[in-house]
Amino acid sequence: MKRTLSALSLSLGLMFAATAAQATTAEDVKSFTLDNGMKVMVLEDHSIPNANMYLFWKVGSRNEVPGITGISHFFEHMMFNGSNKYGPKMFDRTMEAAGGANNAYTTEDLTVYTDWFPANALETMFDLEADRIANLDINPQMVESERNVVASERTTGLENSNWRALSGPLKGVAFQAHPYSWSVIGHESDIHAWTLDDLVKYHKTYYAPNNAVVVIAGDVQFDNVKKLSEQYFGAIPAQTPPAKVRTVEPEQKGERRLFVEKASVSTPNVMIGYHTPAAKSDDYYALDVLSSILSEGNSSRLYQGLVDKQIALAAQTYMPTSFDPNLFYVFGIASPKVSAETVEKALIEQIDLIAEKGVTQHELDKVKNIKLMNFYRTLETINGKANTIGTYELYFGSYKKLFNAPELYNKVTPADIQRVAKTYLKKSNRTVGVLAAKEEMDK
Amino acid sequence: MKLSPLSKQIKSCWLVALVLGSSVALSACNSTPAPKIAEVAAVDTGSFSLPQYEQYQLANGLTVYLMPQKEVPLITIDAVVRAGSVNDILGGEARLTAKSLMLGAGGKTKAEIEQAVDFLGASLGSSAGKEGSYLSSDFMAKDLDVMLPIISSVLTSPDFDSKEFTKLKEREIAGLSQAKESPRSVIGRYFDKLIFADHAYGKPSSGNRDGLKKQDISRLKRFYQSYYQPQNTAITVVGDFDKAAMKAKLKQAFGQWEMLSQVSQPNLAVDLPELDRNRVLLVNKGDAIETTFLIGGKGVAYDNADLVGLTVVNTILGGRFTSWLNDELRVNAGLTYGARSAFIPYSKAGVFRISTFTKSDTTEAAIDLALETYSRLWEQGVDQATLDSAKAYVKGQFPPKYETNGQLAGLLTNMYLYGFDDSYINDFQAKVDGLTIAETKRLVSKYFPQDNLQYVLIGNADNIGTVAAKYGTVTQVDIKDIGFDVK
Numbered sequence: 039m040k041r042t043l044s045a046l047s048l049s050l051g052l053m054f055a056a057t058a059a060q061a062t063t064a065e066d067v068k069s070f071t072l073d074n075g076m077k078v079m080v081l082e083d084h085s086i087p088n089a090n091m092y093l094f095w096k097v098g099s100r101n102e103v104p105g106i107t108g109i110s111h112f113f114e115h116m117m118f119n120g121s122n123k124y125g126p127k128m129f130d131r132t133m134e135a136a137g138g139a140n141n142a143y144t145t146e147d148l149t150v151y152t153d154w155f156p157a158n159a160l161e162t163m164f165d166l167e168a169d170r171i172a173n174l175d176i177n178p179q180m181v182e183s184e185r186n187v188v189a190s191e192r193t194t195g196l197e198n199s200n201w202r203a204l205s206g207p208l209k210g211v212a213f214q215a216h217p218y219s220w221s222v223i224g225h226e227s228d229i230h231a232w233t234l235d236d237l238v239k240y241h242k243t244y245y246a247p248n249n250a251v252v253v254i255a256g257d258v259q260f261d262n263v264k265k266l267s268e269q270y271f272g273a274i275p276a277q278t279p280p281a282k283v284r285t286v287e288p289e290q291k292g293e294r295r296l297f298v299e300k301a302s303v304s305t306p307n308v309m310i311g312y313h314t315p316a317a318k319s320d321d322y323y324a325l326d327v328l329s330s331i332l333s334e335g336n337s338s339r340l341y342q343g344l345v346d347k348q349i350a351l352a353a354q355t356y357m358p359t360s361f362d363p364n365l366f367y368v369f370g371i372a373s374p375k376v377s378a379e380t381v382e383k384a385l386i387e388q389i390d391l392i393a394e395k396g397v398t399q400h401e402l403d404k405v406k407n408i409k410l411m412n413f414y415r416t417l418e419t420i421n422g423k424a425n426t427i428g429t430y431e432l433y434f435g436s437y438k439k440l441f442n443a444p445e446l447y448n449k450v451t452p453a454d455i456q457r458v459a460k461t462y463l464k465k466s467n468r469t470v471g472v473l474a475a476k477e478e479m480d481k
Numbered sequence: 482m483k484l485s486p487l488s489k490q491i492k493s494c495w496l497v498a499l500v501l502g503s504s505v506a507l508s509a510c511n512s513t514p515a516p517k518i519a520e521v522a523a524v525d526t527g528s529f530s531l532p533q534y535e536q537y538q539l540a541n542g543l544t545v546y547l548m549p550q551k552e553v554p555l556i557t558i559d560a561v562v563r564a565g566s567v568n569d570i571l572g573g574e575a576r577l578t579a580k581s582l583m584l585g586a587g588g589k590t591k592a593e594i595e596q597a598v599d600f601l602g603a604s605l606g607s608s609a610g611k612e613g614s615y616l617s618s619d620f621m622a623k624d625l626d627v628m629l630p631i632i633s634s635v636l637t638s639p640d641f642d643s644k645e646f647t648k649l650k651e652r653e654i655a656g657l658s659q660a661k662e663s664p665r666s667v668i669g670r671y672f673d674k675l676i677f678a679d680h681a682y683g684k685p686s687s688g689n690r691d692g693l694k695k696q697d698i699s700r701l702k703r704f705y706q707s708y709y710q711p712q713n714t715a716i717t718v719v720g721d722f723d724k725a726a727m728k729a730k731l732k733q734a735f736g737q738w739e740m741l742s743q744v745s746q747p748n749l750a751v752d753l754p755e756l757d758r759n760r761v762l763l764v765n766k767g768d769a770i771e772t773t774f775l776i777g778g779k780g781v782a783y784d785n786a787d788l789v790g791l792t793v794v795n796t797i798l799g800g801r802f803t804s805w806l807n808d809e810l811r812v813n814a815g816l817t818y819g820a821r822s823a824f825i826p827y828s829k830a831g832v833f834r835i836s837t838f839t840k841s842d843t844t845e846a847a848i849d850l851a852l853e854t855y856s857r858l859w860e861q862g863v864d865q866a867t868l869d870s871a872k873a874y875v876k877g878q879f880p881p882k883y884e885t886n887g888q889l890a891g892l893l894t895n896m897y898l899y900g901f902d903d904s905y906i907n908d909f910q911a912k913v914d915g916l917t918i919a920e921t922k923r924l925v926s927k928y929f930p931q932d933n934l935q936y937v938l939i940g941n942a943d944n945i946g947t948v949a950a951k952y953g954t955v956t957q958v959d960i961k962d963i964g965f966d967v968k
Contacts, residue, residue, distance in 0.1 A: 085552060086880040087527025127812065130803045135870035137526040137877020139801065156526035156877040186815030193771050194818055194838055198663040257527070301768035302960070304658035335599035337592070346592075348648060351655050374655050400600070407602030411621065414553040418885040 067427060067437055068260050072267060074276040075248025079427055079437055080263045081255040083420050089256025090424040091153040091163050094432055096251075097244035098147040099222045100283050100362060106236055107217075108224015111144040112188050113240055117151065118142075119180040122173035126180055129166055136162045144222055147361045148432060149244075154421065157257035161266055168270035171245055176237050185229060192223045201369065204298055204309050204473040211296045212311045212365055212469040216287040246277030251431050255424040287313070287363060294469040299477050305351070306378035306474040310385060311365035312463050314357065317433040322359075323446045324454040325366060325462070329355045330405040331397055331455070332368070332388065337404070340370070343388045348373050350381055359433045365469075366462065378472045389463045396456035409447050523914040524873035529880040531906040534893065535724065542712030543735050546893040547727060548719045550886055556720030557619040557886035558628070560636050561894045564708030565612040566688075567681035567747055571695050573688020574704045575609035577653065581701055582607045582616060584645040587634025591645050594631060603628055605635070610686055612828055613898045614708070619887060622721040625730070633734040636714075639705070641698050654693050661960050664766060664773040664939040665838070670965040671937045672775045675762050676832050678754045678967070681747055689964030706741055713744045715897035719886040749829040756933040759953030762967050765942035766960045772844040772940030776851060778930030780824040780831030783899040787924055789912045791824055794924050796871040797863055798822050798855070799835060803870075809854045810837055816847045822855075824928075828899055833930055841941055845948040848936075858929055863921045872913050879909060 069079040098110050120126035133140055138155030153163050195202040206221040213219035223229075252271070254263050290313055315321055333340045333355040340353035349372070356367040368389065370381045416422040431437040534548035565575045583605070584591045598605045603620035605628075616636055620628045660666045670685040677683030688696075716735065718727060756778055781788060792800070799806040799822025810820040820837035835855060839847035883889055883906065896902060936952050938945060939960065949955050956967050 086884055087529055088877070088880050127803070127808070131870070134801055134803050134874045135524070137524055137873040139874070139878055154878070154881065156524075156880075158525060158527060159877070183812065183815040187811055187818055190771070190816070190839065191818040193840060194665075194773075197769065197771050197773075197838075198665050200662060302662050302766060304662060305655070336595040337599040342592075345652075346648075348651065351652060351659060371659065373651075374658075404600045404602070407600065407621075409602070411555070411602035411604075411619075414555050414621075415619075415885075418553055418555075419881070420884070421881065 069437070070264060070267075072247065072272050074272065074274060076250050076252060076267075076271055076274075077431070078252045078254070078263070078267045078271075079431065080258065080260045081253075081423055081427065082258060082260060083255055083423065084257045086420070087157055087257050088420065089155060089157040089160060089254060089258050090420050091155075091167065092253040092424045092428050093151040093167060094251045094253070094428045095149045095151075095244060096147075096249050096432065097149050097280070098145050099220060099224070100146050100217045101244065101280065102217055102220075102224075105228060106232060107220045107228045108188070108222070109228070109232055109236060109240060110149055111222050111224065112184070112229065112232060113237065114142045114144045114149050114151075115184045115188060116176060116181065116237060117170055117174065117245075119184065120175045120177055121170040122175065123169045124166060125175070126177060129170060132162065132166060138163065146218055146222060146358070146364070150425075150428070152421075152425075160258055160262070164266045164270040168274065171247070171271070172274045174241050174245070176234060176241065178234060181232070181234065181237065185232075188223070189226070189229050192226065192229065195223065200300070200303060200307050200371075200473055203300055204307055204471050205367070207296055207298050208309055208311050208469055208471040209365070211294050211471070212290075212313070213287055215285050216362060217283065217285065218287070218360075218362065218364055242277065243280050247271060247274050248276040249280060251428055253424045253428040253431075255427070256420040283362065290467050293465050296469070296471045297477050298471065298473045299475070300473055301475050303473055303475050305372040305374055305376070306381065306472055308370045308372070308378050308381045308385065309471045309473075310368040310382070311469045311471075312368075313363060313467050314366040314462050315363050316361060317359045318435065321458050321461075324450045324458045325357055327402065327405050327447065327450050328392065328455050328458060329357045329366065330408055331392070331401050334405070334408055339388045339392070340385070344370060344381070344384050347384075349376055349384045353385065359429070361433070378474060382470060382472075389459065392456065393459040393463060396452050399452060402450065402452055402455070406447055410444070413444070524869070524876070526873060526876040526910070527880070529906075529910070531883070531892075531903045532889065534903075539711065539732060539736055541736065541738055541740055542710075543738065544715040544897055545731055546715065546717040546897070547724055548717075548889055548893065549722060549724055550719055550889065551721050553886075554622045554721050555619055555886055556622050556625060556718065556722055557617075557890040558632055559618070559717045559890045559894050560616040560632070560714060561717075561898055562614040562709050562714045563612070563744070563746065563898065564614050564704070564713070565610050566684045566686040567611055567749060568704070568708060569684050569688065571688070571700070572684060572692030573653070573686075573696060574700060575614055576686050576688065577649070577693070577696055578701045578704045578709075579607040579609040579614040579616070580649055580653070581641055581646060582635045582639045584649065585640035585642040586638055587630065589631070589634070591642065594635065597627065597631060601627065605631065607635075611682060611684075613894075615894070617887075617890075619720075625722065629730055629734050636709070637735065637738045641702055641705075643698050646698055646701070650693060650696060653687070654690055657687060657690055657693075660687070664764075664769070664960075667960075667965065668773055668775055668836075668937055668939055671762055671764060671939075671967075672777070672834060672935070673832065674965045675760065675935050675937060675967050676756070676777075676779065677830070680753055681749055682753075682827055682830055685965050691963055708744060710740050710742070710744055711735065711738045712740050715894065717890045717893040717897075719890040719893070749827075753830055756935060759934050759936075761936040761938065761949045761953045761955045763942055763946060763949045763955055763957045764937065764939040764960050765957060766939055767941060769841065769939065769941045771838050771840050772847075772938055772945055773838040774844075774848065774936065774938045775834045775836050776848070776855075776934055776936050777832060777834030778933060778935055780833040781826055781928055782829050782831055783826045783901070784828070785826070787928065788824070788826065789909065790916050790920055790924050791928055793868070793871050793875050793913060793916050794863065794921050795822055795824055796875055797867055798858060801871075801874055805854050805857060806835060806837070806851060810847060810850055814846070814850060816843050816850065820851065833928070841944045844938070844940065844945045845951070848948070848952065858925045859931065862925070863918060865918060868916065868918060868921060872916060876910050876913050
């Protein structure tokens with residue numbers, strides 16, 4: 039019997055007056071905290087004979103400083119390269135032989151490890167994870183090989199993604215002080231410069247159980263997860279909490295601009311970054327709704343104003359969920375024979391239109407439906423559930439906020455959207471980047 | 482991330498192979514003895530079977546698949562038409578026709594359809610591949626009575642609005658140039674052209690600029706009338722619905738759709754070109770900072786009885802993180818962020834390809850190491866421990882492929898298009914468990930291309946031209962040239 043998702047949609051059913059009100063409660067997500075400070079959350083779901091283990095570590099590129107940029111991401115790679123019991127290569131080999139697979143990702147704020155496995159391999163996953171948390175062996179030879187892997191990852195991103203080619207330099211201009219200034223992958227010279235000592239310190243500081251949140255979702259029993267957590271993770275000692283990130287990005291006092299040249303780009307790409315507050319801000323939900331009104335679906339403002347009018351081939355927005363104030367991105371790819379300047383003007387015109395005249399209730403209701411659909415889609419899989427629960431726990435302070443999110447979206451009014459557009463999406467607060475085949479010469 | 486987007490892309494291709502494999506049991510293969518059950522204990526990855534579904538036909542020949550799933554209050558409705566780029570004449574007809582479904586229908590303009598769908602938070606999209614054209618949608622169960630008429634009118638009576646078509650065509654032509662900004666998004670098109678030449682499987686679904694320029698509404702209408710007919714189409718419905726009520730609604734929505742004519746399909750099994758020498762297609766990208774490459778040859782068709790076994794053997798070679806290729810090129814040598822291999826099946830043929838990328842000045846080292854690693858299949862073979870691990874891996878990663886309404890609808894869609902049944906899912910674990918070392922040897926010698934290898938290298942030709950010549954007869958094109966031809 040598949041467990042229904044209404045457990046996670048009680049508030050949604052009420053707030054959105056939508057379907058499926060056969061609700062259970064937020065208590066379906068059970069959690070406990072080990073003596074060493076590691077928090078574990080469990081969601082039983084017996085729909086397929088599989089389970090996931092997600093480990094969220096509170097370390098990302100925001101914890102870096104110049105000279106070691108990219109080290110959080112590099113460390114993500116090193117966590118697969120050998121520990122006491124499971125030597126080099128044995129983490130992956132052991133997991134795959136038990137029917138499991140894994141991956142990991144690093145963001146500006148977090149490093150997240152993902153294990154996907156048949157449920158009866160659960161104890162093997164605990165054994166593997168505990169060994170690399172407690173006893174990582176940072177092997178110099180592995181470090182050298184892995185440097186090249188990360189350099190290749192960086193290069194292939196720049197080769198194949200104009201977003202990457204432009205967003206990296208744009209962040210560097212938009213942020214003058216805060217570590218969001220550099221890309222998660224780091225500067226090329228830093229990739230080749232980390233020392234063993236840097237890595238050992240990094241592991242000790244950040245990979246402490248009190249700096250982690252674990253989520254296990256799938257065909258598991260809560261009692262068994264608790265027993266295994268205590269057995270495998272419970273003995274790993276806590277560490278002094280990492281130093282806080284002190285730097286606060288100063289207010290931007292005027293528009294900034296940059297240009298990036300890439301010969302193979304067929305039409306100009308335009309990216310605009312506006313400084314916006316952190317995820318915990320009261321304005322987060324209004325900005326997120328604004329982002330959807332601008333770019334989600336072909337009925338959105340940017341599609342109607344740019345793509346349908348053949349000014350742009352594509353136009354989108356992106357607002358990262360983040361610990362510290364970050365950027366609201368607006369991106370457009372010019373149609374053939376359309377200049378970067380025209381695309382930039384058209385993007386800004388759409389934003390200014392909202393700041394001046396606001397949005398309609400119909401647009402707002404549409405976005406609320408979009409959010410509800412996306413919520414259900416996310417919760418269709420054990421993978422989506424595990425990732426979402428952990429994400430809410432970390433960015434919004436509690437996984438229970440997942441249940442409140444619909445209510446907070448529902449509270450957003452057209453006036454809120456107009457206010458945040460006026461407050462944040464203004465000229466003095468933006469950085470404009472252009473990527474094109476050739477920069478115009480001085481006359 | 483541990484794995485690259487390219488790896489993921491290739492991985493997903495590999496998964497398609499996995500998903501769409503043959504429904505014929507390995508033991509049914511006539512040319513070889515039935516495989517013996519492996520002598521070691523299989524890893525228990527839990528039992529998994531396909532949820533109950535019903536298949537039937539309306540009086541007009543439309544095939545329907547219904548699979549109730551109550552986990553979320555959503556419904557997915559997909560349609561598939563047996564028509565793809567293999568049916569193209571100028572190139573791009575199938576894709577443009579599919580895209581044109583969304584340009585207005587049933588008295589609603591393109592904008593009105595998009596407004597209606599978006600307002601519900603729903604999705605509705607169309608696309609075409611080599612052998613199928615697709616309409617896909619998902620929405621909240623409560624919105625069925627709004628969405629179903631839209632889906633029905635878009636599929637059965639599109640307007641082909643000429644003004645919107647002109648804009649679509651211009652976007653598609655510009656999209657071809659955009660795609661060529663990313664080697665990994667186009668390298669597969671060059672490779673298929675190298676393998677299949679002028680055969681229908683060589684045609685890129687996107688078409689090329691010259692072909693697209695010549696397209697007009699009348700051509701698309703002809704294409705639509707030739708293939709978009711109920712007896713050439715299936716509708717799959719997966720999600721939170723009542724079966725009896727859904728049957729009545731589907732009959733109302735699609736029952737009036739009329740058969741217009743016999744549908745004639747090309748015989749794809751004939752005129753497949755032979756590969757008679759090593760060839761290299763060098764695609765110059767002047768500002769490339771790395772070389773992206775594929776190496777391979779012919780693969781197998783969907784209905785090949787050995788596809789499940791090949792999936793397991795390919796897992797060992799290049800289908801997972803600890804595969805030989807990824808282990809050698811990434812983990813041991815640090816030459817790349819990811820290396821993979823995959824069988825990509827079509828209904829009457831297929832390709833096999835090794836894929837990776839590396840910085841320009843290590844191109845030769847990476848290709849040599851890929852080839853050397855590949856040769857282990859014949860020189861060293863698969864040992865029991867590696868085989869056991871691969872079998873556990875393939876089985877353990879199988880159930881999450883069929884978790885969502887969309888995944889299940891996609892499976893049913895492919896069952897229609899490629900003619901297999903649910904025994905593929907339900908017998909999958911047993912087939913994997915039955916694979917022996919002896920079988921792997923037979924599979925390697927029979928299917929993995931060893932001679933007449935085909936290479937596509939996208940990179941800076943000035944830097945890698947000499948390297949390219951080492952591997953076969955070189956043909957050089959520029960990535961900005963029209964199309965994907967090897968000329």
